[in-house]
Amino acid sequence: MNLGVDVVRPAVIAIDLHRGHLDPEVATMPLSAERSKAVIETNRVFFEKCRAAGIPVIHLLTLYRSVEEIRTNPFWRTRAEDPTATRKNVLKHNLWGSPGTEVITELLDERDWVVNTKRRYDCFIGSDLEFTLKNNGINTLLLTGVNTNSCVLATTVAACVRDFAAILIEECVDTIDGPKAHEAALTCVRAAFGWVMSGDEALAAVRS
Structure with missing residues (x-):
């Protein structure tokens, strides 16, 4: 499969697979317990296959120093004031030292890399992700x-x-905002920004 790069050099970008979303006991923006279990399991299986293929897994972890660091985002401030919002706990979410900032144990391996300087939706903004990718010659991202x-x-x-080739791994993503928002995001990606594939399809594509 043509991914638009001369030589495919892939890495997994594992976004916010932490207790703040996936551990119902401590999560401030939780998926349901059932969906959390499903996301953990699909990612665990995919990561194992990637590690076996020599593809690095990079965990992106949201971590805030203070409430004020979160409140500088105007929209997020309004979410904290709306008791019906899915992100109503945004000012409590993944503050430094809270249990929510821990990557789910089953998904973290000693060979993985962790970028814990993510502070906004875009994992590149304010973090060293791009430096990490370019410094290691990575040009193809498998996003979960x-x-x-x-x-x-x-x-x-x-x-x-x-200018990275971006592949979103369909069974390895989910959202607290429900299936319509999930499907809308997949549609946007397919239309203009990258590929949406199963984990096995993505591994076959990067190997080809």
Whole structure:
């Protein structure tokens, strides 16, 4: 399959697969317990296949120093004031030292890389992700994580405009905003920003 790069050099970009979304006991922006289990399992299986193929797994982890660092975003400030919003706990989400900032144990391997300087939906903004990718010659991103219609979508768009080949792994993403938002994000990616594939399809594509 033609991915538009001369030599495919892939890495997994695992977005916010942390307790803040996926551990119902501590999550401030939780998926349902059932969906959390499903996302953890599909990512676990995909990561194992990628590691076996020599593809690095890079975890992107949201981490805020303070509430004020979150409140500088005007829209997020309004979400905290709306008790019906899915992001109503935004000012409590993944603050430094909170249990939500821990990557789900089953998904973290000693061979993985962690970028814990993510502070906005776009994983490139304010983090050292692009430096890490370019420094290691990576040009193709296999994107997984939460939420499909915010962090995953924003990062896929950002990857595309930075000239990375972007492949979103369909069974490895989900959102707290429900299936319509999830499907809308996939539609946007397919239309303009990259490929949407199963994990096995993506691995076959990068190997070809």
